[in-house]
Amino acid sequence: MSLEQQTTTSQTTAKVSSLARRIHGWSWQAFPIGMGTGAVYVTLSGVKSRSNLLLQVEHVFFFLNIVLFLLNTTTLTLQLFFFPRQSLRLIKDPVKGVFVPLAVLSFATILIGTINYAVLPGHISPNLIYHLFWVYVSLSLIVCFPMLMIWFNKPHDLATFTPAWAFLIFPLMLVGVIAFNVLRVIPPEEPRAIGILLVGYAFQGLGFFMTFFYICIYIIRIMMTGFLEGHQANGAFVAVGPPGFTALALLKLGDCARKTLPLHGLVTPTAGDVWYAVSVMSAVMLFGLAVFLFLFGILPYWFKLHKHLSEILGCWALTFPNVGFISVIRVLADIFDLPGFIVWHSIMVVFICITWAVLFFLTLMAFWRGKIFFANPEDVLKDAPTSKLQSLSMEADDEEKTLDGHSR
Structure with missing residues (x-):
């Protein structure tokens, strides 16, 4: 590189602060970090014997998740203000745009944590959670449908398909999971419980069947090209989420239906038991599919993954999509009295915690570097409006004088 080129590059770098480069470089792919953090306390909450120390650990992860959520939303808001073209580019990007709905999913993990650590202990009224449930449903519809319109407005190559494209549907699919958590604090005799139950079933069905189509396309893709490679290898675990979370939602919603429907005299006197029995049978079948897809993704994973620190964000798919089937292990242990499943669940919880620790360390390292x-x-200079460049610039004049003196 010539001295003139070095001078030009140095001047450009001097004009842009590190903070501006961070804000411009932020993306919606940051939300999986918070979701992975939420995955830790969600799985820990299912441990059979929970000590006070374990409960404190869950609280730490819960508050860390809130901090990460606020950090992401604040930074992306600043990006929208300072670099609107970059914000629009990220939303329309065929790869990065699918991560936009993860902001709603990150809110879902906070909502579940709020129920566990604020409502059940009596710090927050269940009425607030009831209203937040409808806020979540509204956000899911507001975010998912526009993103689906943007994404489906362009053709996509089947040879590059990844299950991560199903993120566009995930918030709708998780409504059932949020519903049964809300029903933990809403008495079954209240009329509100019927609305939550039916909405949970309806959206869970919508979300699962739509994501199931994506899983079918995923199987066709690997028939054509073989196992996913590089950063796409992480997407194989996204396919575990729909059957896993749907199995969990069916088990829990079925239990709620068994308690709620008879109290309101709906359908038939035995409708609640029938719904629960059908839910258990369906959940066991979906659980088998989730375990198969997990093994299908984990066995070739190490050999297909590219070990690049710049691709660490995709590795967070190792955490939150697996929470569904891991939680189902614990529920089935109680339903069928399977002590071995309790041991299996404990092992998977340990794996999730270790995975989070490794990924969090590597993410911090990638961020620092x-x-x-x-x-x-x-x-940054290309996307920043001229009127806002001054607020993002460093003391460029002094740097230019210094560089000019060196060049002479």
Whole structure:
């Protein structure tokens, strides 16, 4: 590189602060970090013997998840203000755009944590959670449908398909999971419980069947090209989420139906028991599919993954999509009195915690080294409006004088 090129590059770098490069380089792919953090306390809450120490650990992860959520939303809001073209580009991007609905999913993990650590202990009224449930349903519809319209407005190559494209449906699919958690604090004799129950079933069916179509396409894709490679290898675990979370939702919603329907005299006197029995049978079948897809993703994973620190964000798919089937292990242990399943669940919880620790360390390392969330100075200058460049610039005049003196 010539001295003139070095001078130009140095001047460009000097004009853009590190903070501006961070804001410009932030993306919706940051939300899986919070979701992975939420996966830890959600799985820990299913442990059979929970000590006070374990409960404190769950609280730490819960508050850390809130901090990460606020950090992501604040940074992306600043990006929208300073770099609107970059924000629009991320939303319309065929790859990064599918991560936009994860903001709603991250809110879902906070909602579940609020029920566990604030409502059940009596710190927050269940009425607030009832209203937040409808806020979540509204956000799911507001975010998912526009993103689906944007994404389906362009053709996509089947040879590059990844199950991560199903993220566009995930918030709708998780309504059933949120519903049964809300029903834990809403008495079954209240009329509100019927609405939550039916909405939970309806959206869970919508979300699962739509994501099931994605799973079918995923199987066709690997028939054509073989197992997913590189950063796409992480997407194989996304396919575990729909059957796993749907099995969990069916088990819990079926239990709620068994308690709720007879109290309101709906359908038939035995409708609640029938719904529960059908839910258990369906959940066991979906659980088998989830375990198969998990093994289908984990066995070739190490050999197909590219070990690049810049691709660490995709590795967070190892955490939150697996929460569904891991939680189902614990529920089935209680339903069928299977002590071995309790041991299996404990082992999987340990694996989730270890995975989170490794990924969090590597993510911090990638962030520190500028491998993630760090835009090029040229991109920052190109996207920033002229009126806002001054607020993002450093003391460029002094740097230019110094560089000019060196060049002479």
